[in-house]
Amino acid sequence: MISKERKFWIYETMNKIRYFELKALKLFEENKLRGSVHLYAGEEAVAAGVCSQLRDEDYITSTHRGHGHCIAKGAELDKAMAELMGKVTGYCKGRSGSMHIADFTKGNLGANAIVGGGIPIATGAALAAKLQKTDKVAVSFFGDGASNEGTFHESLNLASVWKLPIIFVCENNGFGISVPVSQSTSVENISDRAVGYGMPGVTVDGNDVFAVYEAFEEALKRAKAGDGPTLIECKTYRTLGHWTGDPQTYRDKKVVEMWRDTKDPIQLFKKRLVEAGDFTEEELDKVEEDAKIEADAAAEFAINSPNPDPSDVMDDVFYEC
Amino acid sequence: MSKKTYATAIRDVIAEEMRRDENVFVMGEDIEILGGIFGCTRDLYKEFGVDRIRNTPISEAAMIGAGVGSACAGMRPIVELMYMDFTLVAADQIINQAAKTRYIFGGKAKIPLVIRGQQGIGRGNAATHSQSLETIFMHFPGIKVACPSNAADAAGLLRTAIRDDNPVMFFEHKALYASKFEVPDDPDFCVPFGKADIKRAGKDVTIVGSLLYVSRALEAAAELEKIGIDAEVIDPRTLVPFDTQTIIESVKKTGKLVVVHEAHKVAGWGAEVVSQVVEGAFKYLDAAPIHLGAKACPLPFNIELENAVVPSVEQIVEAAKKVCNKK
Ligand SMILES: Cc1ncc(C[n+]2csc(CCOP(=O)(O)OP(=O)(O)O)c2C)c(N)n1
Numbered sequence: 001m002i003s004k005e006r007k008f009w010i011y012e013t014m015n016k017i018r019y020f021e022l023k024a025l026k027l028f029e030e031n032k033l034r035g036s037v038h039l040y041a042g043e044e045a046v047a048a049g050v051c052s053q054l055r056d057e058d059y060i061t062s063t064h065r066g067h068g069h070c071i072a073k074g075a076e077l078d079k080a081m082a083e084l085m086g087k088v089t090g091y092c093k094g095r096s097g098s099m100h101i102a103d104f105t106k107g108n109l110g111a112n113a114i115v116g117g118g119i120p121i122a123t124g125a126a127l128a129a130k131l132q133k134t135d136k137v138a139v140s141f142f143g144d145g146a147s148n149e150g151t152f153h154e155s156l157n158l159a160s161v162w163k164l165p166i167i168f169v170c171e172n173n174g175f176g177i178s179v180p181v182s183q184s185t186s187v188e189n190i191s192d193r194a195v196g197y198g199m200p201g202v203t204v205d206g207n208d209v210f211a212v213y214e215a216f217e218e219a220l221k222r223a224k225a226g227d228g229p230t231l232i233e234c235k236t237y238r239t240l241g242h243w244t245g246d247p248q249t250y251r252d253k254k255v256v257e258m259w260r261d262t263k264d265p266i267q268l269f270k271k272r273l274v275e276a277g278d279f280t281e282e283e284l285d286k287v288e289e290d291a292k293i294e295a296d297a298a299a300e301f302a303i304n305s306p307n308p309d310p311s312d313v314m315d316d317v318f319y320e321c
Numbered sequence: 322m323s324k325k326t327y328a329t330a331i332r333d334v335i336a337e338e339m340r341r342d343e344n345v346f347v348m349g350e351d352i353e354i355l356g357g358i359f360g361c362t363r364d365l366y367k368e369f370g371v372d373r374i375r376n377t378p379i380s381e382a383a384m385i386g387a388g389v390g391s392a393c394a395g396m397r398p399i400v401e402l403m404y405m406d407f408t409l410v411a412a413d414q415i416i417n418q419a420a421k422t423r424y425i426f427g428g429k430a431k432i433p434l435v436i437r438g439q440q441g442i443g444r445g446n447a448a449t450h451s452q453s454l455e456t457i458f459m460h461f462p463g464i465k466v467a468c469p470s471n472a473a474d475a476a477g478l479l480r481t482a483i484r485d486d487n488p489v490m491f492f493e494h495k496a497l498y499a500s501k502f503e504v505p506d507d508p509d510f511c512v513p514f515g516k517a518d519i520k521r522a523g524k525d526v527t528i529v530g531s532l533l534y535v536s537r538a539l540e541a542a543a544e545l546e547k548i549g550i551d552a553e554v555i556d557p558r559t560l561v562p563f564d565t566q567t568i569i570e571s572v573k574k575t576g577k578l579v580v581v582h583e584a585h586k587v588a589g590w591g592a593e594v595v596s597q598v599v600e601g602a603f604k605y606l607d608a609a610p611i612h613l614g615a616k617a618c619p620l621p622f623n624i625e626l627e628n629a630v631v632p633s634v635e636q637i638v639e640a641a642k643k644v645c646n647k648k
Pocket residue numbers: 038064065113114115116142143144145146147173175176177238242350379381403407410
């Protein structure tokens with residue numbers, strides 16, 4: 001059972017992510033934002049469903065498609081948008097752009113532009129949590145494509161033999177850029193890979209908040225009980241291009257439209273909330289309106305922020321002792 | 322001659338070599354329908370089929386290793402990396418395996434493998450997608466390293482690389498793909514490895530640069546001409562093998578040397594050039610050589626920061642003026 005308060009948080013977070021992404025897309029199209037920008041719109045149920053159960057002291061690692069995870073782990077939209085625009089007020093002082101947002105104060109060990117790069121790092125955070133005898137957990141978000149990198153396989157094995165408090169959350173959105181999962185991946189369900197590493201593997205509908213929530217709740221219990229890791233595969237779909245500007249010639253528009261129009265995770269969740277009598281349609285519309293306003297304000301903040309000073313470019317290479 | 326972009330020149334050579342030799346094939350991420358994110362294999366799957374233009378999973382270590390193994394077994398693989406930064410994900414297969422296999426097996430193996438892809442600044446790709454890594458691979462004996470600066474060199478060097486029986490790392494530059502140049506139509510047009518190219522003849526100062534820094538050195542030379550300094554611009558074209566001789570001959574004439582690259586200055590290949598010139602032509606030098614390269618920090622995202630990290634045309638001009646003792 002998800003508490004009403006938590007449901008509200010999830011709905012709000014999903015909307016924040018959605019409108020942040022749509023704003024980023026608009027800024028990119030207006031040439032106000034550059035670089036490699038990978039949008040998460042349409043996959044919000046995963047980040048929100050998972051992060052609603054984490055505390056600031058729990059860790060996550062994220063991916064090149066990281067805005068959603070970062071926002072769900074507590075990132076402020078202003079600072080995130082400023083980072084996308086390379087401004088000094090951004091999370092990483094404008095040094096990182098879209099693909100590396102991190103906020104260590106919120107347990108976000110970073111988006112990661114190297115596919116599969118974050119998985120061993122989350123594993124290490126889980127190791128620290130165990131060695132320090134805390135009840136912290138780590139979550140690694142990664143894509144279907146990343147599950148074909150060596151880092152995925154090495155990390156699952158290591159986390160399993162060491163019984164680490166980690167949950168591996170695979171976002172199977174159907175593609176690694178232009179390559180469909182069926183062409184690149186040896187198993188029907190990526191969760192099947194858990195068997196090889198001696199841990200439970202589950203596949204859930206990644207556009208259904210409740211399904212994601214319940215699978216994660218179970219995995220979290222396991223991790224906290226000292227029983228080790230779980231692999232959760234969330235089947236979702238990337239309804240936008242791989243990156244802003246992707247021609248998308250590799251897939252059928254009709255399938256994309258079907259997912260966008262009938263399986264939108266926010267719409268599905270909203271319907272359930274209204275049907276259950278948790279909130280009225282008006283209450284939820286207000287959340288959506290507020291998210292739009294917040295995204296617009298974040299863009300304003302980012303646009304009006306200064307660029308970093310090039311004379312500081314050598315700072316932070318090493319920790320100054 | 323045909324005027325072509327750097328990307329088209331690469332694609333055309335791949336296609337011609339695949340027609341010429343059925344053992345040549347390509348594997349890489351998103352190279353089929355997408356044609357690679359920079360279009361270097363665009364539409365080739367239509368002619369050659371997906372056996373020979375082969376999409377891989379995102380598994381760089383296995384891709385490179387499969388390149389080594391299939392080469393040992395008689396194929397002539399070309400492995401495309403989407404970004405050369407991902408060589409680091411597959412570093413063991415390149416440095417411990419591809420580079421050493423022939424030698425450690427007493428000369429038994431033959432590894433006609435090309436690992437190609439783009440690197441460098443220019444698209445706001447930040448720290449892990451903007452690096453210049455050619456220097457690293459120059460350090461380990463057993464792999465050849467090519468760095469084309471225009472479409473003609475890209476075509477000629479790539480053909481040589483594909484026909485070479487050794488592993489070759491082929492570094493393209495993302496900011497050069499759209500640049501156009503006259504490319505010879507001869508289907509056997511090869512640029513030999515180990516032969517530097519004098520991109521501009523001059524008598525006052527030798528400027529050595531590669532990839533994006535050839536055009537930047539030429540821009541600097543145009544500036545220098547205005548103040549009466551006649552610069553010679555040399556592009557080594559391959560770092561392994563390296564044509565020290567052409568550079569030494571030039572320095573004997575000019576007495577001054579500036580080396581510039583986008584790779585980090587510290588232990589960058591420019592340091593090797595300076596070292597070889599000092600060893601080979603010390604008495605001809607009128608001034609201490611200057612070596613320019615990226616600052617010792619990762620490549621930042623913000624465009625102004627990115628530009629602040631890599632050498633500017635202005636810095637090349639200043640360095641040349643300094644070695645020429647001109648204010
Ligand atoms: C090591 C590495 N290889 C390749 C890439 C290029 N790349 C960036 S995203 C991507 C696809 C990733 O697919 P997936 O893991 O399914 O994530 P999705 O983009 O679908 O969310 C690729 C190949 C990279 N950034 N890092």
